[in-house]
Amino acid sequence: MCDPALRLYEKALHAGRIARTDLTDAPLPSRTGLAPSRPINEATATARDEVLTAQPGSDRPAGKLQEALANAHTAIRRGARIRHIYQHPARYSGSIRDCLSQVPAQHLQVRTTELTVERLIIIDRSVAYIPASADRSTALRISHPALVSHLIQVYEVLWAQAVPLAENHQATAPNAPVTAVQHSIARLLAEGHVDDVVARKMGISVRTCRSHIARLMQTLGATSRTHLGTLLARSGITSTSTSPHEPPA
Known part of the structure; x- marks a missing residue:
């Protein structure tokens, strides 16, 4: 970071704020x-x-x-x-x-x-x-x-x-061998995100995302996306209180 920006930042630390007039001269870090x-x-x-x-x-x-x-x-x-x-x-x-x-x-x-x-x-x-x-x-x-x-x-x-990484990161609910990736995808789907948004948040391609969703549907026995949503809610997979790497008590 350049010296003028550092001086402005240090001034803000001491004063607890930055004057609006100072912002116009504040250079961006290089x-x-x-x-x-x-x-x-x-x-x-x-x-x-x-x-x-x-x-x-x-x-x-x-x-x-x-x-x-x-x-x-x-x-x-x-x-x-x-x-x-x-x-x-x-x-x-x-x-x-x-x-x-x-x-x-x-x-x-x-x-x-x-x-x-x-x-x-x-x-x-x-x-x-x-x-x-x-x-x-x-x-x-x-x-x-x-x-x-x-x-x-x-x-x-x-x-x-x-x-x-060395830890086996798989089961998240009884009788539902859902992987960690599928757990994360299920949670995002339950939040209402569409496939491309889920894929972006997960850092994977849409095609890979949909492949995980298909396997998730197969694992839970879902016949449609609507059915999948119902089964996810019943299984507790999307519950935020359940750790993604430990089975619920």
């Missing part, structure tokens, strides 16, 4: 550029303590995975530990699992969540990167301690709610 992968990769490779990441979706291009793997090995050689948070569909991604298997287990922890997450990378708890555009083609580098500390807290909350 971006890493049109191709953010290079500076982010360089920063990750120089990590000495810890790399925290949250990754949306269930698939990443092979080239990106190889870059990430190389950076992970470099960071580990420098003594860093790595934690990743993915969305549940990543559990069924062969390319992601293959990449993770090439990282020494004692240096890596991976969890998945049913929540919709946005990309976040935190390096050595001193600098963070977040998307600066909808297509994630540019990134915003954040180094202000207060902002980085806030992002770390957000990450730790996500981490606490996520499920270890």
Whole structure:
């Protein structure tokens, strides 16, 4: 972040607010550029303590995975530990699992969540990167301690709610062997979301989403979407009081 923005932010911390007149001169934090992968990769490779990441979706291009793997090995050689948070569909991604298997287990922890997450990378708890555009083609580098500390807290909350990748994450209701992904899809359907919105929130394609819905219907014996909604309500799968990785008491 540029100095004028930092001065404005520090002034707000002391005053408890920002004067409206100050906002007109407040510059935006600078971006890493049109191709953010290079500076982010360089920063990750120089990590000495810890790399925290949250990754949306269930698939990443092979080239990106190889870059990430190389950076992970470099960071580990420098003594860093790595934690990743993915969305549940990543559990069924062969390319992601293959990449993770090439990282020494004692240096890596991976969890998945049913929540919709946005990309976040935190390096050595001193600098963070977040998307600066909808297509994630540019990134915003954040180094202000207060902002980085806030992002770390957000990450730790996500981490606490996520499920270890090594944990068998399947049953959510008696007599209903519904996977974690299907549980999340069922909850979103129950909230009234249409297929394309469900797919976007889950980070999967509409085709894959509908395939999960079809298997969910088959598992519960539903003959239509309306019937599925009724069965979901009866089964308790969409109940927010039921943990997605523990059977109800």
